[in-house]
Amino acid sequence: MYAMNIGEWPKRWADRYPDEPYIKYGDLSLTRRDFNCRVNRFANAFYESGIKKGDRVAALMGNSNVFLEILFALSKIGGIMVPLNFRLAAPELEFILHDSEPVMMIYSPEFIQLMGELRGKIPSIKEYMCEMEGGTAGDMLIEKWISSKSDEEPVVKVDVTLNDPHFIMYTSGTTGKPKGAVVLQQNTQWNAINAIHIYGYGMNSATVSLCAAPLFHIGALHASATPGLYAGAKTIIQRFFNPNETLKIIETEKVTVMFGIPVMFLFMMMDKDFEKTDFSSVNFFIAGGSPCPTSLIESFLKKGVTFNQGYGMTETATAITALKSVDAMRKVGSCGKPVFHTDVRIADLYGKDCPHGEIGEVLVKGPNVIREYWRRPKESAETITDGWLKSGDMGYFDDEGYLFLVDRKKDMYISGGENVYPAEVEDVLMKYDKVADAGVIGIPDDKWGEVGMAIVVKKPGTEVTEREIIDFCKDKLAKYKIPKKVAFTDALPRTATGKILKKTLREQFL
Secondary structure, three states: OOOOOOOOHHHHHHOOOOOOOOEEOOOOEHHHHHHHHHHHHHHHHHOOOOOOOEEEEEEEOOOOOOHHHHHHHHHHHEEEEEOOOOOOOOOHHHHHHHHHHEEEEHHHHHHHHHHHHHHOOOOOOOEEEEEOOOOOOOOHHHHHHOOOOOOOOOOOOOOOOOOOOOEEEEOOOOOOOOOOOOOOOEHHHHHHHHHHHOOOOOOOOOOOOEEEEOOOOOHHHHHHHHHHHHHOEEEEEOOOOHHHHHHHHHOOOOOOOOOOOOOHHHHHHHHOOOOOOOOOOOOOEEEEEOOOOOOHHHHHHOOOOHHHHEEEEEEHOOOEEEEEEHHOOOOEEEEEEEEOOOOEEEOOOOOOOOOOOOEEEEEEEOOOOOOOOOOHHHHHHHHHHOOOOEEEEEEEEEOOOOOOEEEEEOOOOOOOEEEEEEHHHHHHHOOOOOOOEEEEEEEEEOOEEEEEEEEEEOOOOOOOOHHHHHHOOOOOOOOOOOOOOOEEOOOOOOOOOEOOOOHHHHHOOO
16 A cells, blocks of 8 residues: 655655755755665664654754754654754753653764763663764764665555654643644645745745754744755755854855744844845745844845744644735734635634634644644643644734734743743742742843743742842753743732732733
8 A cells, every 4th residue: 555654755856856956064965866865774774773663763953964864764664753952951851751752862962961961861762872973982873873774765564654643842831841742744744735835936946945943943844944845945954053154154055045033033133244145045034933023124124135924833833824025014913824724713712713803812723733742632632622723822813814913821932932831930940949939921022032030939038139040940941941030029919729810920020
């Protein structure tokens, strides 16, 4: 029986146009044939090592061709990648690894210190591998591991289809514990199709896509890398975002499109070389994660560059709506209209559709929506009903059908493109022996969009400073989750059931 999967993408391009450029990473250039051969070596290596359909492989990695080769190789044999956010602290990663139970861990040498804190704590991991030189002594090097493997298509005894899991991407939850969104291969497929419809300029071999945002994020992976590879774009990979380096790549590689979060474009705009950079090759930039400030749009317009903006979630893998560049100024503050193969509703408390202009919860349905959270049947059932995903975001449609978001139902805020859930930060703060009570809210920030503010009640008879609170969080939370400001109060406003009234906190401290 014929079984289609995402692993076919590189094979089909290699069969049809083997010598066209496909991936460029540093000094390494790969044709479509080269890329598929490397994917096959990985697939055969995984398969021969005992990785079977449904097994998880964790990756704590910077951006590279290897990251994508691992993803596509596992796609061919039915393995499931677990991309890890390298900005997380070791205890946060430990929870994710215990939850996903990978059998193998692949890491980049830049994260050897994190690996030292994790090693030996995850019983499911049987083998550790390093992407390149600089890892822990005794760990197999990836290139050595695949060097003797066949570059022919792997022969797998079970069908791997679009209905099978592709990767598990963890997203923080309101309870303070991350949930693994199980992104199916069909979610990836349909997102790529949606992307081609959205961007309409014909993403193809004439397109040069720069992937500068971290691939462990759904934005970089599914708004940049995978749609471009599906459509046949030449993909330039930047290991870690550096604004000056990004400007140079745009000019020298004649980049036509790039995805980023607004703060990335802000850093580019602030760079000393911004004004002299030649952007003439750029069709447009894609911005997601948070709305683009008008001033940012105007600055790039002066350089002849427009923005396509979008709204998405890990659970929708990724796009929900898109705002075309022609509407960037006319519809400032909007995140656009639903993408082609996705339905969006605004629902009231009773699940009924709200009329245009009325605020309700954003609900999403389509083949890009995940089926479940990893091993979370209760949360899955609460979030996804009859295929409709409850986003937790509040918004409305205007009379032209453009979506505007107004608040986050679950108090999550976005700092530098990263979702931060206050409950997770509050849980850490409450472990400090000088803190009696704590609440966290997001506050506006010119650089990061939003940052955290902790409102703290001191324990009786103790004295504590803002600096002490911030320092306490440093080895327990990712940097972007650590509150940037601390205020003190005698008591937190709470409901009758004990929930912190975040709206009241915002009114008091903003």
